[in-house]
Amino acid sequence: MTTKYNNVYIEDTYTVCGNYESDGPLAKYFDKKHEKDLYFGEKTFEKAEVKLLKEAVEGILNKTNIKEEDIDLLISGDLQNQIAASDYMARDYNIPFLGIFEACATSGEGLLIGSTFIESKKSKRVLVTTSSHNMVSEKQFRNPTEYGAPKHKTATFTTTGSVAVLLTNQKSKIKIESSTIGKVMDLGIADPNHMGAVMAPAAGEVIAKHLKDTKRKASYYDLILTGDLGIYGKNILKEYLMTNYNIDISDNYNDCGTMIFDLDHQPVLAGGSGPVCSGLVIFGYIYKEMLKRKYKKILIVPTGAIFSPTFTFQKETIPSIANAISLEVEI
């Protein structure tokens, strides 16, 4: 489903990152950096992730000088079971709340739901947040790190951080121009250590659909940016689009998972992942480059492998989803 928006803008963004991201090449673009450990003064990793989300909300409220009561709606999701980081963050704010979940594609889902609320003229300001925490994901989805289980080179490294994006109906420098909502795909891959391969077809399908519905060529965009396919998934996507749709994205395509870390020198295997991976790269780095007019038209495609350990134990393959959202420099 492709939708063109007439009246949805980004008022501002706020990004918070953990220590691995602080050591990465994009660190200078993030508003707040943690550098010591992954607890951030909390007793558990789960509560540390709640703290990250609260820092993003506090950060954007302070940066924009806007009060809670001026925000009509808070939309948030994360990787914790029951999206607990978002829920426990939201209980501290007096803002109507919608909880969402599309794994690492959650930030894009929040943006397009928020954009629809503004476009329907029912909301004036919507705050969209997401987060992820490396150790929470290791505990919940993989093996406790104490086990020292070796990892395959195609595995990704969950990014730690949080991001807040404030959407508004008031004209600003960057417009949410259109979006295409993706479908759940499953091409039969069951390997949770190769999420790039799981997600690439979902990204390919939604990019092809977006370009078809908007009658645009890939070259319309200064940059097409997927969420967290990593180095292997990135190549699979390029091949998928060329083989199935004859779409060549080799000149204007990148993947946030390959950008947030220094893949040659940091222990991140195929690259970064987690909902905040695309969040940090897009709303930390790219957003600021758009404000400088380095990029004027970009298509962001947050990608999610909807990995359920329970279904994987039951020998099921892994479904995936991706949404495409077009951002344009307005002024």
Add this chain to the structure above:
Amino acid sequence: MTTKYNNVYIEDTYTVCGNYESDGPLAKYFDKKHEKDLYFGEKTFEKAEVKLLKEAVEGILNKTNIKEEDIDLLISGDLQNQIAASDYMARDYNIPFLGIFEACATSGEGLLIGSTFIESKKSKRVLVTTSSHNMVSEKQFRNPTEYGAPKHKTATFTTTGSVAVLLTNQKSKIKIESSTIGKVMDLGIADPNHMGAVMAPAAGEVIAKHLKDTKRKASYYDLILTGDLGIYGKNILKEYLMTNYNIDISDNYNDCGTMIFDLDHQPVLAGGSGPVCSGLVIFGYIYKEMLKRKYKKILIVPTGAIFSPTFTFQKETIPSIANAISLEVEI
């Protein structure tokens, strides 16, 4: 956030229930009933829940003679970690998908997001689904039944079933008239065996806000119907509204959790719960009574305790949420 809709209608609904609900007082109102066991021919309870959701989608497509491609958007959520029942259902349909999570308040969240997509004129038809499965919840949130752990009388019994609600921009007999989105509340209760007490304040706040914003009295509605507070939570809500807002709902209020089972003769303790509890009662029973004009104006308030076992183990209290949606007989 209270919103009035001009153009959102229910085209039809389809409900599927499990064996405990088949033995309950509302069984005759459900479109499909399972009566044998809780596996429904699948090898695991989790896959059995996926089957329930697919039956709801197939059921509404067959009942309305509408094809997948005529539906712009599928919105779904459930209690499984990673909302896996919804994800694994959605991969079998070629419909753009949004995954949501507000625990047992999920059905209401789906309705109001779907209504906004229709109201914004970006979608013509939106399918909203939800499900729950008693044994999946027992495994994931409580104790494996083999342990035979005794339960407190204030505990509720997760309802098994699925529901599909087809929203449309074309006039029908029943209109989604308005909605109020709730905030995450936490009054400090940490007992997962007393969810009625956890959720009652969230229901009370959203009902009070809805009546204030719409300038209506409680008596405007033929019926106010909360999701799954159960017999104890129901009394707490009545007292909460009277004490805090001087709102008397004693004449036109009921709770789906106390209606779906025969509380005197079925082993369900304080009543039914789970996202499909309110779904079955509202879109099985009440919807059909509205078509017969027994009720003309109702306010539904699906309630959710956003219970995370991880945070409860970490000594945290349990947040909750509720949304209020007004349904009116149109013709």
